[in-house]
Amino acid sequence: MAAARSASGRTITTDISARLDRLPWSRWHWSIVIGLGTVWILDGMEVTIVGNIAGRLAEPGSGLDISSGQITGIAAALYVTGACAGALFWGRLTDIYGRKKLFLITLAVYLGATALTAISFDTWWFFLFRFLTGFGIGGEYAAINSAIDELIPAKYRGRVDLIINGSYWLGAVGGALLSIVALNTSIFPADVGWRLTFALGAVLALVVLLVRRHVPESPRWLLIHGREEEAERIVRDAEKTIEAEKGEPLPPAEGEMVIHQRTRTTFTEIARTMFARYRKRSVLGFSLFIGQAFLYNAITFGYGAILTEFFDVPSGNTGYYFAVIAIGNFLGPLLLGRLFDTVGRRIMISGTYLVSGVLLFATAWLFDQGSLSATTMTACWCAVLFFASAGASSAYLTVSEIFPMETRAMAIAFFYAIGTAAGGISGPLIFAELTGSGKVPDAVLAFQIGAALMCAAGIVAAFLAVKAEGRSLEDIATPLSAAEAKEEPAATRLT
Structure with missing residues (x-):
């Protein structure tokens, strides 16, 4: 059938999105989760290792003339700055050139930068x-979350997205335990152990890169960008694979959409979509990212100093405590993720933010009263972060599903950059000073700031969160390229 033409290009009718959403869970989906989700493990390991080896790097004989404050302050702020810049830079390219191309490139950038960190010979190099490591990771957030949401069926999208983002904390557990080994000078010399941790991160990234090559491009992105035949081939192959696995035919897909194909979306369209058409959703995204960024900075930038300063925990043992905290972080999305698809987004997002904020207020009060030990403080942090981790992961889920297809990666990048810049650049400078001062009131204030912003975000979510559970992405936010089928009777039909 001849294709209809619009100002933007060809116009097609397709049911591919409906076909993707009606797929049952299968090995095909597991391959996507493994290929895309494992990078958060690397990110968690990377950040945790740097925090835990800061003391050793600052000691004579480490091979670098650097102070602990420079590592937890300047280096941490540079990593986050790179992540924010990378998110915006790569996010724009992800919407233009596709999810797959960019999630391969950004992982390669991360791999190379991590490997080169391992051979640091001077402070400026480090x-x-x-x-640059942060620059690669920032791009991963936009490319990966876009691809995951566009490939995973609507029925499972919430829990899968939360668990994948929460897998960051599996890496944090590994990083905490790995740093214990790296800091043991009876095993590795002081100038070798920390380098091996970065080298290991690069090796693991290479393995992930090899696996990721087999993850398909998003058929939804392909449809809009004039590559409908490739999109059809990917979906048809997935359907055949899943039918063979299940031993029965798939149910018919319900729903078609007319798409006016385009090559790119302008910044004017993106701005109009986010700040005029969906401004309430933008307020929601901004609130969620700000809240979780400050809460995590309030705890993670001070946990080591608090344990050593107030509870006399040896610096070499703080990794054990952090491993416990990280496990609590992972269990939150793992155990609560399903509820985001069943109970619903609004209740679960607002609930996790509010509960974690209230629990952190309670922790601050107990700490101020001198009622906590190192063990009970860690238990309190675990309780806070069990809920906060699910809430923080839902922030990425939220901004990746409530904006139109053409702006998805850029929306993720924008809110990640804004929220992370506010909490992740100013956070290290504010919270490192408060929690490292050795004064109980300062640490309490840090906790209260994080708790207050988390509660505020929970209140915003209670009013503005979108009912997205079980709904297709196109139903939550109609693509900018979409049109009603009756308006384009001559459109090319894909079945």
Whole structure:
């Protein structure tokens, strides 16, 4: 059938999105989760290792003339700055050139920068490649979350997205335990152990890169960008694979959409979509990212100093405590994720934010009263972060599903950059000073700031969160390229 033409290009009718959403869970979906989700493990390991080896790097004989404050302050801020810049830079390219191309490139950038960090010979080199490592990771957030949401069926999208984002904390557990080994000078010399941790991260990234090559491009992105035949082939192959696995035919897909194909979306369209058409959703996204960024900075930038300063925990043992905290972080999305698809987004997002904020207020009060030990403080942090981790992961889920297809990666990048810049750049500078001062009131204030912003975000979510559970992405936010089928009777039909 001849294709209809619009100002933007060809116009097609397709049911591919409906076919993707009606797929049952299968090995095909597991391959996507493994290929895309494992990078958060690397990110968690990377950030945790740097925090835990800061003391050793600052000691004579480490091979670098650097102070602990420079590592937890300047290096941390540079890593986050790189992540924010990378998110915006790669996010724009992800919407233009596709999810797959960019999630391969960004992982390669991360791999190379991590490997070069391992051979740091001077402070400036270490700082430079911490920035570039963050630059690669920032791009991963936009490319990966876009691809996951566009490939995973609507029925499972919430729990899968939360668990994948929460897998960051599996890496944090590994990083905490790995740092214990790296800091043991009876095993590795002081100038070798920390380098091996970065080298290991690069090796693991290479393995993930090899696996990721087999993850398909998003058929939804392909449809809009004039590559409908490739989109059809990917979906048809997935359907055949899943039918063979299940031993029965798939149910028919319900729903078609007319798409006016285009090559790119302008910044004007993106701005109009986010700040005029969906401004309430933008307020929601901004609130969620700000809240979780400050809460995590309030705890993670001070946990080591608090344990050593107030509870006399040896610096070499703080990794054990952090491993416990990280496990609590992972269990939150793992155990609560399903409820985001069943109970619903609004209740679960607002609930996790509010509960974690209230629990952190309670922790601050108990700490101020001198009622906590190192063990009970860690238990309190675990309780807070069990809920906060699910809430923080839902922030990424939220901004990746409530904006139109053409702006998805850029929306993720924008809110990640804004929220992370506010909490992740100012956070290290504010919270490192408060929690490292050795004064109980300062640490209490840090906790209260994080708790207050988390509660505020929970209140915003209670009013503005979108009912997205079980709904297709196109139903939650109609693509900018979409039109009603009756308006385009001559459109090319894909079945």
